[in-house]
Amino acid sequence: xxxxxxxxxxxxxxxxxxxxxxxxxxxxxxxxxxxxxxxxxxxxxxxxxxxxxxxxxxxxxxxxxxxxxxxxxxxxxxxxxxxxxxxxxxxxxxxxxxxxxxxxxxxxxxxxxxxxxx
Amino acid sequence: xxxxxxxxxxxxxxxxxxxxxxxxxxxxxxxxxxxxxxxxxxxxxxxxxxxxxxxxxxxxxxxxxxxxxxxxxxxxxxxxxxxxxxxxxxxxxxxxxxxxxxxxxxxxxxxxxxxxxx
DNA sequence: CAGGATCCCTAGGGATACTG
DNA sequence: CAGTATCCCTAGGGATCCTG
Numbered sequence: 001x002x003x004x005x006x007x008x009x010x011x012x013x014x015x016x017x018x019x020x021x022x023x024x025x026x027x028x029x030x031x032x033x034x035x036x037x038x039x040x041x042x043x044x045x046x047x048x049x050x051x052x053x054x055x056x057x058x059x060x061x062x063x064x065x066x067x068x069x070x071x072x073x074x075x076x077x078x079x080x081x082x083x084x085x086x087x088x089x090x091x092x093x094x095x096x097x098x099x100x101x102x103x104x105x106x107x108x109x110x111x112x113x114x115x116x117x118x
Numbered sequence: 119x120x121x122x123x124x125x126x127x128x129x130x131x132x133x134x135x136x137x138x139x140x141x142x143x144x145x146x147x148x149x150x151x152x153x154x155x156x157x158x159x160x161x162x163x164x165x166x167x168x169x170x171x172x173x174x175x176x177x178x179x180x181x182x183x184x185x186x187x188x189x190x191x192x193x194x195x196x197x198x199x200x201x202x203x204x205x206x207x208x209x210x211x212x213x214x215x216x217x218x219x220x221x222x223x224x225x226x227x228x229x230x231x232x233x234x235x236x
Numbered sequence: 237c238a239g240g241a242t243c244c245c246t247a248g249g250g251a252t253a254c255t256g
Numbered sequence: 257c258a259g260t261a262t263c264c265c266t267a268g269g270g271a272t273c274c275t276g
Contacts, residue, residue, distance in 0.1 A: 016151045016215070018222035018229045026249095029142070033134045042258050053250060058259065067232050079257040080256075089225070096217045097134070103214060104136030107207070111136045114185055144269095160238055171270060176239060197237040198276075 022067045023093065027052045027060045032090065033097050035070060039085035069093060140185045141211065145170045145178045150208065151215050153188060157203035187211060 023029050027049055034040060034048050046057055061084060064070040069090035075081040086093075104111075141147050145167055152158060152166050164175055179202060182188040187208035193199040204211075222229075 014148060014151060014219070015222035015226060016148060016219045018226045019218040020147050020222075021229060022225070024142070024144075024147070026142075029138050030132060030134060033132060046258095054259070055251090056249065059249090066235075068228065074258095077257095078256095080259085082258060089228075092224075093221065096214060096221060099214045099217065100137040101132070101134045103211065104133035104138075106210075107140070108133060108136045110186065110207075111139060117184075164238095172239070173271090174269065177269090192238095195237095196276095198239085200238060 019096075022064075022069060023096075025060050025063060027056065028064055029097070029100065031057075031060060031064065031084075032069065032086070032093060033101065035084060035086050035090070036094060036097060039073070039083040042082050042084070045084065064090075137214075140182075140187060141214075143178050143181060145174065146182055147215070147218065149175075149178060149182065149202075150187065150204070150211060151219060153202060153204050153208070154212060154215060157191070157201040160200050160202070163202065182208075 023032060030049060031045060034045060040048075042057070042061075045061075046052070046054060049057065052060075061070065061072070065072050069087055071085050071087050071090075073083045073085070075083070141150060148167060149163060152163060158166075160175070160179075163179075164170070164172055167175065170178075179188065179190070183190050186205055189203050189205050189208075191201045191203065193201070
């Protein structure tokens, strides 16, 4: 089991915990958002998220894969090529991801103000 | 500015980053979800999230407050009483929170299976 | 009751080097 | 290109004690 992650699933708790467990990682929501537009190669995702190291990106992608929301397709070529895409389960997250993009767009200004205040 | 948090807001990036910045903390989504039902006292939230220490809860609540999604009402009584509630801005997150609860409910079983596999 | 302040530790994650 | 493997460090967070 992933450490600290949903360790008490015997007790129901709140269903939201499940969703947070899947998309709650540091970069996961952003990765999934970018994948909504279609499959992306590792390097593309890396360039879209310059703040995330390749190491972290790999780890987050592995967990998303384990949770069944993204698919990893390896093309055995030289040089190697790997494409990540949303699974059907991942597609079912679209409504959430789209609402999050909407909300962010509407509140970007006040968030920037909040950050400057600190 | 909060460390590591949206440090490059000069460059637009993805709007979703804003939303993740606000609700992306370890316990924030859960806190907000519980507050949807109405105001809650600190102790109540703490009991709803036994895994979170009081210290962490306080920190997360402060950030949610700074971001303007929750309101902190202090009743000057003995013993002290503090109630947290969603602001109007926080209420606007409801559609997202409700979708997340839905998604979690539908995928709780497969998530448990994924966890057992590890 | 609802935190604030300190001390302290570990595991999350960066940097670098290497490989199929 | 798309990772994996190591080393290494720091800051995130637990535990404890204190207070308005």
